Amino acid sequence: MAELSAFGFRQRLTVLHALDARVKLAALMALSTAALAAGPTGLVPATVLAAGAFYQTGVTPLRAAAEMRYFLLLLAMVWLARGLSSPGDPLITWGGFAVTHQGLAAGGLLCWRWLLIALLGLSLCATTRSAHIRAAVAWFLRPLPGPTAHQVGTMIGLLLRFIPVILTQAKETTDALRARAIKNRRNPLRRLRYMTLPLLRRTFLTADRLALAMAARSFGDRRTPHPWQMNYRDWAALITVGTVCAVMISV
Amino acid sequence: MPPHDHHHPILATQGLSHRFKPSGRGLHDITLSIPRGQFVVLAGPNGSGKSTLLRHFNGLLTPRAGTVWLDGVPVAADPARARRMVGLVFQDAESQIVGETVRDDIAFGPENLCWSCDAVDAAVRAAMDQLGLTHLADESPHLLSGGERRRLAIAGVLAMGPEVVMLDEPFANLDYPGIREVLRQVVAMHGQGRTILLAAHDLEKVVGHAQRLIIMDKGRIAADGPVVDVLPLVEQYDVRLPCQARLGMSVTSWLN
Ligand SMILES: Nc1ncnc2c1ncn2[C@@H]1O[C@H](COP(=O)(O)OP(=O)(O)OP(=O)(O)O)[C@@H](O)[C@H]1O
Numbered sequence A: 001m002a003e004l005s006a007f008g009f010r011q012r013l014t015v016l017h018a019l020d021a022r023v024k025l026a027a028l029m030a031l032s033t034a035a036l037a038a039g040p041t042g043l044v045p046a047t048v049l050a051a052g053a054f055y056q057t058g059v060t061p062l063r064a065a066a067e068m069r070y071f072l073l074l075l076a077m078v079w080l081a082r083g084l085s086s087p088g089d090p091l092i093t094w095g096g097f098a099v100t101h102q103g104l105a106a107g108g109l110l111c112w113r114w115l116l117i118a119l120l121g122l123s124l125c126a127t128t129r130s131a132h133i134r135a136a137v138a139w140f141l142r143p144l145p146g147p148t149a150h151q152v153g154t155m156i157g158l159l160l161r162f163i164p165v166i167l168t169q170a171k172e173t174t175d176a177l178r179a180r181a182i183k184n185r186r187n188p189l190r191r192l193r194y195m196t197l198p199l200l201r202r203t204f205l206t207a208d209r210l211a212l213a214m215a216a217r218s219f220g221d222r223r224t225p226h227p228w229q230m231n232y233r234d235w236a237a238l239i240t241v242g243t244v245c246a247v248m249i250s251v
Numbered sequence B: 001m002p003p004h005d006h007h008h009p010i011l012a013t014q015g016l017s018h019r020f021k022p023s024g025r026g027l028h029d030i031t032l033s034i035p036r037g038q039f040v041v042l043a044g045p046n047g048s049g050k051s052t053l054l055r056h057f058n059g060l061l062t063p064r065a066g067t068v069w070l071d072g073v074p075v076a077a078d079p080a081r082a083r084r085m086v087g088l089v090f091q092d093a094e095s096q097i098v099g100e101t102v103r104d105d106i107a108f109g110p111e112n113l114c115w116s117c118d119a120v121d122a123a124v125r126a127a128m129d130q131l132g133l134t135h136l137a138d139e140s141p142h143l144l145s146g147g148e149r150r151r152l153a154i155a156g157v158l159a160m161g162p163e164v165v166m167l168d169e170p171f172a173n174l175d176y177p178g179i180r181e182v183l184r185q186v187v188a189m190h191g192q193g194r195t196i197l198l199a200a201h202d203l204e205k206v207v208g209h210a211q212r213l214i215i216m217d218k219g220r221i222a223a224d225g226p227v228v229d230v231l232p233l234v235e236q237y238d239v240r241l242p243c244q245a246r247l248g249m250s251v252t253s254w255l256n
């Protein structure tokens, strides 16, 4: 049985869950772009918005931090590297190295932006069915010629469906290897081989079976179109996000 | 369901052969005919070709030689029609689930048939109701028990309104209540007039309800006929004889 990631879709009764997927996707794109351009003051309203969105996912901060631990570690390293590598007033010095004020500020801003974007993205995933994300992507790609939009939508849908399955299988494979004392193997290449080959094999097998099962259920180029419906809440959300983005860029 | 032409058997094959490349195994010269509304059990040891045969009936595989007819039309001529009319519940229920919630997953097939939103919704509701999944509509399929997941797989197929329902090892990995629940659904679908093809190793659970038993061995049909006639032959083809049959009794239903 697949273990659910904290940010997998879960049905709840919140405003964010009820919003049109196109609105959420557009908001994510607009806020992310604005966040990359905004300074610290501009990031504040976006952070409030992201915190609100994150609250509606129902995931506890601790659980989220645990889930994102590698990402957070990476951000911490980026921060430190920035602090060490930027010229300016030294804050701490040891050996030939100095952590500078300017470096920490620049690194902090960078990390803040990425954390914000990650939170927004994860909130979108946790509150939107992948079928709806897929339909929204296809909707935005409508201007493209032919069935491209539908195919891209399907690819995204499958990817979202697949990631938790692959992660679960990776964990099962590691557990099975641990049970057979893989730790006693010194050679890291060997260990990698025992880990990767079965996982790749299983992934391809699962993909194969899933494709077959989808074909058996008549999956093809055409489907019932998604019933889009924008209500006042969706427009309100769009206007709010638009305003926040304008503020972020202008302050 | 559309009006039928009652002269044709719902499924028929003539000289059907299939070969998988590396091993050379597959199906050899399968000829059979299944009338509409029959409950058929397909039995045979591992690797005897049960799953392969089922995949020819809905056009997932195409024969190397021979023909498969679905209600008088060759499956190869219109595989889309075959997939609409013949639902297949796979051996491994986990890998046939595509939706994030029970409701989404059941809607997948009807949406692929481009039904209107209302029609999809009605089909999903009816299937959830029949399979007893209504209270789980917004649940993630990964959180379901084995029996519930198998019922979800059946519901996903049933929502498309197939005339023939094929189930590949539907009792694998289920506990006793799970088996009874799935069996009850299979019997109910048969009661609705659907043709049922069920592949299984273990006959005990199901032969009490079936009308016909086909034994497969090494890609061929080894025996085919009414359950009472074929049952005494099963052990020579590595299929376990139900205890009651061994004792000379008729096999009773697991539902009682
Ligand atoms: N995709 C494939 N490629 C190559 N060989 C295959 C493939 N699928 C099945 N086979 C082979 O064809 C034969 C019949 O397989 P099939 O899965 O139909 O048997 P089965 O009766 O369903 O067995 P089981 O009870 O294990 O499900 C087996 O020998 C199998 O190894």
Ligand SMILES: [Mg+2]
Pocket (backbone or CB within 6 Å): B050, B051, B052, B091, B168
């Ligand atoms: Mg099989």
